[in-house]
Amino acid sequence: MILKIIATDFSRENALKRLRVAIDETVILGIETNLDLLSKILYHPDFIAEDSRTDINWLDRQLEGGN
Numbered sequence: 001m002i003l004k005i006i007a008t009d010f011s012r013e014n015a016l017k018r019l020r021v022a023i024d025e026t027v028i029l030g031i032e033t034n035l036d037l038l039s040k041i042l043y044h045p046d047f048i049a050e051d052s053r054t055d056i057n058w059l060d061r062q063l064e065g066g067n
Contacts, residue, residue, distance in 0.1 A: 002028065012050070016042060 005026065007018035020042050026035055044062070046053040 002031075002033070012052075016048065 005019065005022045007015050007022055009015040009018060020039070023035060023039050023042060028035070041047055041059070046058065
């Protein structure tokens with residue numbers, strides 16, 4: 001792990017907005033990162049949903065399905 005980005009707010013929606021901005025504006029040169037994957041997760045409807053339709057196996061299912 002190179003760094004950890006944490007975003008907080010009084011609502012999940014606003015915290016996600018802050019986190020998206022932080023991830024989208026992060027630039028790391030010289031090494032491969034997973035910033036693209038993190039961005040895709042943060043914009044995924046399942047992750048955004050108020051009832052957060054994710055579970056411990058959600059990412060594995062998404063990667064297997066090519067979503």
